[in-house]
Amino acid sequence: MKKTFGIIGAGNIAQAVAGHLLKAGYTVTLSSRKDPALLADTIAALGAGAVAGTPADAAQADIVLLALPWAQLATLPNLTNWDQRLVIDATNHYLTFAPDFQVADLNGRASSEVVREQVPGARLVKAFNTLYFKVLAAAPQESAGKRVLFVSGDHADANAEVAALIESLGFNAVTLGTLAGGSQLQQAKGPLASLNLLKKG
Numbered sequence: 001m002k003k004t005f006g007i008i009g010a011g012n013i014a015q016a017v018a019g020h021l022l023k024a025g026y027t028v029t030l031s032s033r034k035d036p037a038l039l040a041d042t043i044a045a046l047g048a049g050a051v052a053g054t055p056a057d058a059a060q061a062d063i064v065l066l067a068l069p070w071a072q073l074a075t076l077p078n079l080t081n082w083d084q085r086l087v088i089d090a091t092n093h094y095l096t097f098a099p100d101f102q103v104a105d106l107n108g109r110a111s112s113e114v115v116r117e118q119v120p121g122a123r124l125v126k127a128f129n130t131l132y133f134k135v136l137a138a139a140p141q142e143s144a145g146k147r148v149l150f151v152s153g154d155h156a157d158a159n160a161e162v163a164a165l166i167e168s169l170g171f172n173a174v175t176l177g178t179l180a181g182g183s184q185l186q187q188a189k190g191p192l193a194s195l196n197l198l199k200k201g
């Protein structure tokens with residue numbers, strides 16, 4: 001049976017990733033702080049397979065994507081028992097956006113190491129966070145090659161599962177390493193942030 005996806009968030013990144021998952025035939029529950037009924041327009045626009053739920057509903061899925069603002073991370077711990085759940089962290093640690101783009105002070109830690117504390121025991125993988133949402137939403141395959149998405153995490157099995165998922169959606173997955181190592185390259189203001197690469201072959 002196909003795995004289910006839940007997304008904590010229903011905004012730009014949630015919809016961009018949901019679009020690819022739905023095209024591949026997955027069921028995706030999107031969520032926000034609003035009454036799920038108020039997501040009706042978003043769900044209708046996404047089409048078959050999209051469902052609205054509460055964040056707690058979304059957190060029950062086999063694979064959970066975090067696509068909420070950094071300032072809201074503290075709402076995550078009580079949503080479910082995160083132990084061993086596969087969780088994909090698409091967040092970036094921006095506190096403000098244009099024109100100043102301030103990031104949280106992480107004391108040298110990777111942003112996903114901070115996220116990991118909010119989803120205790122989860123198998124956390126950083127992915128889907130490097131591209132502007134309109135680029136992420138676009139078709140992953142161009143004449144020059146397949147768009148690259150990066151993967152980092154501390155659990156080899158979870159990294160491999162997310163990389164295989166990304167490839168199955170038509171992207172090229174590049175696995176970088178651990179949260180403390182690879183994900184720092186991916187995160188906001190890291191060297192790979194906003195890099196829109198296409199890989200041939």
Ligand SMILES: NC(=O)c1ccc[n+]([C@@H]2O[C@H](COP(=O)([O-])OP(=O)(O)OC[C@H]3O[C@@H](n4cnc5c(N)ncnc54)[C@H](OP(=O)(O)O)[C@@H]3O)[C@@H](O)[C@H]2O)c1
Nearest residue numbers: 009010011012013032033067068072075091092129132133
């Ligand atoms: N925009 C980009 O191009 C981009 C690229 C890469 C990564 N990111 C990162 O991805 C994350 C989401 O960005 P976005 O652009 O998608 O933001 P967005 O369009 O503002 O969407 C955020 C979504 O999260 C929901 N939300 C807020 N607080 C929540 C909570 N406590 N529980 C559940 N849902 C909650 C919001 O709905 P309500 O306010 O109604 O609750 C909204 O649906 C951020 O961490 C951002 O830095 C963004």
